Amino acid sequence: MSVPSTVRFRRWVAIGDSFTEGVGDPDPGRPNGVRGWADRAAAVLAAADPDFGYANLAIRGRKLGPILTEQVEPALALEPDLVSVYAGANDVLRPRVDLDAIVGAYDAALGRLGSSGAQLVVFTAYDPGGAPVFGALRGRFATYNELVREVAEARGATLVDFWRMRAYRDQRMWAEDRMHMSSAGHQQMATAFLDALGVAHDLRPLPLEDPVAASGARRRADAAAWLRRDAVPWVHRRLTGRSSGDALSPRWPSYARPEG
Template sequence: MTFRRFVALGDSFTEGVGDPDPSLPNGVRGWADRVAAVLGERADGFGYVNLAIRGRKLRQVLAEQLEPALALEPDLVTIYAGGNDIMRPSVDLDALVAAYDDAIGRLTATGSRVVVFTAFDPAGFPIFAAGRGRFAIYNELVRESAERHGATLVDFWRMRDYRDQRMWADDRLHMSTPGHQRMAIAVLDALEVEHDLRPLPLPELASVSARERLAANRTWVLTHAGPWVKRRLTGTSSGDTLSPRWPAYER
């Protein structure tokens, strides 16, 4: 199938955080840009919009991005939201995904091809492992919604490549450049679009002593975890001062 109007909705996952490129808006590239580059080679007059902004919770994504996306009349939409919600122990997953389900239904009702994602499996990630049950429940609800509306599902939960720490950026929260490349491949494969993308080579794993590991963890807490907790306590977001990277069709 040839797609001519691609709109991407979501949070940091879709904005491209973890895949730095100072030459691009917000200083990142990401899997959606990589998918758009492939699709643009296959269709004359191809247009791409990316409305995703880091830090957005699911209801913010829907409130800010859904209506603009519908107005753009895309024939391909990707949407991933909820990752910033399910990390909070008090989240009402049923109510959360009910709102998500309604949005997915509105998107598929237009005739657009809609791609949705499960959340990754946090097994082996100490900072998220305690919430693995919430991730699993969210994922099952998303799978049901995808089936109900005929959306295409990219099952991030089952992608075991991401058990490798090199698929994650230094902040341990976002995919690295190889991680974004791998996700672009998964999306194109799910769409059954021919492409020549291949996994990027991973850096060699260095042998790390217990003392070096402790020092690295301390640096991570100061550099990434601490600021993240502070934002949560103060009700601020890393995306508060940012705008969508590609707000109008880019050709």
């Protein structure tokens, strides 16, 4: 699974939304039916240390406020020495958002988590520049990400800069819903996370199917299917104040050792 790690963490708690829960990387045998980059990275860390424990409190659809309200205190109660946080992208996608306010709350939460002595890892949000629907929000995402970089630097957090990862311009790194990473995308993120921490590993990119040229008619049909299947339900949930994670619980609420 991995080569020995030169950086040792014994207790990792991951908090956030669908990005960290693992949506887009299906695995029916795991809680909530997904695997994700965090499970993939945890398997590497666990292989290097028989005493390693990993908890994942992330739930899809959560905005930054609920993430901080629901997940920070349970994370601290687990006394981790490593905490990863991805939050805020769901806020940025809303029609109106006060970026300074949400990053201010983010900063305060990182201060609380960091005061426990845990190493912090934070992420910028992805670059939606090539996305047909979310591309119009690229400027807002860029501003949010720069604020996150400032907070990470001030708090001494390790930064995984998703925005600058050009590999995600490849649509094969995204799931069918075009909103979440595919299994290959999650594998790439697990690699980026471990590399940012200086953890030795032997993760390799997952194989990608050769791209197939599609006719204009096929592309239009695929776009129409995506609108019906994914985009319209996503918009409807936001208009009605519901979330895809409303009925879900954290996947790993206490320390576990997911297999690779």
